[in-house]
Amino acid sequence: MLRSPHTFLTLPVEQQLTVLWAEGIFLAARWEAHNRVYLYYLGSFFTEVSCDQRQRNRLSTRACTTGECLTEYASDVQLDDLLLP
Numbered sequence: 001m002l003r004s005p006h007t008f009l010t011l012p013v014e015q016q017l018t019v020l021w022a023e024g025i026f027l028a029a030r031w032e033a034h035n036r037v038y039l040y041y042l043g044s045f046f047t048e049v050s051c052d053q054r055q056r057n058r059l060s061t062r063a064c065t066t067g068e069c070l071t072e073y074a075s076d077v078q079l080d081d082l083l084l085p
Contacts (some may be wrong), residue, residue: 005045005063016061034046035059037053039073046070 007014024040024047031037038049046069049060062069 005047005065006046008047008063009040009061013061016028016047017049030072037072039069052083 008019011019019042020040024042027039027041027046029036029038032050034052034054036053037051038051040049041045043062045063045065048060048062048064048069050062051057052059
């Protein structure tokens with residue numbers, strides 16, 4: 001598992017997506033104009049992937065360790081599900 005958002009963001013795009021699908025926990029999705037934004041949890045940080053739904057392209061990836069990227073999903077995400085016993 002990756003240890004930092006910086007490590008994740010320095011990976012090539014294809015590897016970022018491979019890591020997300022293999023190790024990430026999908027939490028939620030939201031609309032932003034014509035883009036669909038997907039939120040994943042990678043153990044120590046969150047990642048958003050923005051995709052253009054018209055062209056089926058990934059537009060950007062953003063990683064964060066604080067709640068700044070969570071506010072848009074506040075009503076949809078249950079963080080208690082991520083806590084280990």
